[in-house]
Amino acid sequence: xxTMVVLTVKSQSVSVFFSDNGGKFINIxxxxxxxxxxxxxxxxxxxxxxxxxxxxWWVICGNSYEEPDKGEIxxxxxxKLYIHSSGIAxxxxxxxxxxxxxxxxxxxxxxxxxxxxxxxxxxxxxxKGDWVKVSTFDGKHTGWIEAEWLCGNSVTNCC
Numbered sequence: 001x002x003t004m005v006v007l008t009v010k011s012q013s014v015s016v017f018f019s020d021n022g023g024k025f026i027n028i029x030x031x032x033x034x035x036x037x038x039x040x041x042x043x044x045x046x047x048x049x050x051x052x053x054x055x056x057w058w059v060i061c062g063n064s065y066e067e068p069d070k071g072e073i074x075x076x077x078x079x080k081l082y083i084h085s086s087g088i089a090x091x092x093x094x095x096x097x098x099x100x101x102x103x104x105x106x107x108x109x110x111x112x113x114x115x116x117x118x119x120x121x122x123x124x125x126x127x128k129g130d131w132v133k134v135s136t137f138d139g140k141h142t143g144w145i146e147a148e149w150l151c152g153n154s155v156t157n158c159c
Contacts, residue, residue: 012127013051013061015152018044019089019121026087030078032057037077040065040087045154046073050088053126057082068155085123089137090150092119093158102143106131114141122150 018026018040025039032054040046048065050058060081064074075081094100099117103110106128114136125142126133132150135142151158 012129013049014090014124014127014132014147014150015047015049016088016090016124017047017152017154018042018065018087019123021084021087026083028060028075028077029057029082029084030080032082034082037081038075040075042087045069047152047154048083048088050083050124051127053085053124056085056125058085058088058124085125085135089121089123090152091121091157092116092145093149093151094119095157100145100149102134102141102145104143106133106144108146110144113143 020042024042026042027036028038028040029035030037044067046065046067049061051061052059060075060083063079063081064072067073092100094117097117099115101112102114104113121137122134123137124132125135130147131144132147133144
């Protein structure tokens with residue numbers, strides 16, 4: 001008897017939440033730098049999955065987001081929607097003051113380019129395997145961090 005296993009690999013996604021981008025709303029677009037088709041308040045506690053980053057723009061998985069008190073909220077505008085990395089974030093999970101590092105490559109052997117002990121917010125740039133390329137909110141540091149140290153929940157920690 002022969003058993004066949006088929007494995008389907010889907011684009012990698014990351015869980016993020018909406019973050020204050022300096023305005024009143026975070027724009028949802030129909031293409032990178034495209035037409036604004038929906039807006040989300042920067043005060044939203046919404047969480048969403050994003051994937052396929054290109055030049056700072058992420059595809060929104062499922063064209064919806066989860067609001068803690070309201071459930072799933074569908075976004076207007078079409079089948080494939082985009083959000084810029086400046087409007088999304090995650091927090092680090094070093095709740096016990098662990099030292100975390102950003103690396104030059106998506107590997108534990110990559111050169112350390114920044115280290116910190118406090119919990120901070122990061123913008124996503126790219127994803128490869130179990131690693132996410134991020135930038136600090138002040139834009140001073142960019143590097144790769146293991147995804148296990150990131151929390152995409154806006155209202156609680158990810159313990």
